[in-house]
Amino acid sequence: MAVESEHWVFYFDPNRCIGCHACSISCKQFHGRGSDTDDWRTVTHHQTGTYPDVEDVPLSMSCMHCHDAPCEKVCPTNAIEKRESDGIVTINRDDCIGCKYCGWACPFGAPTYGDEGLMSKCNMCLGQGPGSGADVEDTPKHELEDQVEPNCVSDCVGEAIKAGPQKEIIEEASQAAAERFRSGAVANGRVIVEPLQDSTSAVDGRVDGTKEVTTPYNAGD
Numbered sequence: 001m002a003v004e005s006e007h008w009v010f011y012f013d014p015n016r017c018i019g020c021h022a023c024s025i026s027c028k029q030f031h032g033r034g035s036d037t038d039d040w041r042t043v044t045h046h047q048t049g050t051y052p053d054v055e056d057v058p059l060s061m062s063c064m065h066c067h068d069a070p071c072e073k074v075c076p077t078n079a080i081e082k083r084e085s086d087g088i089v090t091i092n093r094d095d096c097i098g099c100k101y102c103g104w105a106c107p108f109g110a111p112t113y114g115d116e117g118l119m120s121k122c123n124m125c126l127g128q129g130p131g132s133g134a135d136v137e138d139t140p141k142h143e144l145e146d147q148v149e150p151n152c153v154s155d156c157v158g159e160a161i162k163a164g165p166q167k168e169i170i171e172e173a174s175q176a177a178a179e180r181f182r183s184g185a186v187a188n189g190r191v192i193v194e195p196l197q198d199s200t201s202a203v204d205g206r207v208d209g210t211k212e213v214t215t216p217y218n219a220g221d
Helices: 022-030 070-074 101-105 166-172 175-182
Strands: 008-012 042-050 053-061 080-082 089-091 161-165 191-193
Touching: 008 053, 008 166, 022 042, 070 080, 070 101, 161 166, 166 175, 175 191
Parallel strands: 008 191
Antiparallel strands: 008 161, 042 053, 080 089
16 A cells, blocks of 8 residues: 555646646546536636735646545445555446435535536546546556656646645645645645745746635635
């Protein structure tokens, strides 16, 4: 069994995201899902500040692949499993009965109900097509050929999204983001989020400053 530091996490930097939705579109194309189906990765926009100092903050979210996944606990057919090798949470569509319990239990609304009567969600691109990833051998994702990183990562225009073993991603994150993740500020979710910079000049280093923005990542703080 892999230790938690080897389990995969997502990383998101709102300062680099331009809200283009390339991550969401790339996800659908890779998994062969129609444009009218629910997104496995969604991009939402959050406003902060008061006029005239108002800012629009794009936020890209997917399944958090929780440490203690509530969707796994409520599934009556045990169709949901958190892989021991890399911590990725999968749905076995052969065992899923479409009861929607997982969708109701998920605090982030990640599992969605499809026209085929089954639940689905992000599987960090374990295999191509509309499958669940549960049929992929339980080999650590970084050891699987041609599946080193999810498509939302490779196709992100601003390089705002990363994914990989926790011990590697946390080393690449800022100290503030790493400490926030370790404190459990994002509840049960396994995503490392950079604090939002005050302005464009802060992003390129001309001034120093960060601020908190209430988003689904930290609304429960």
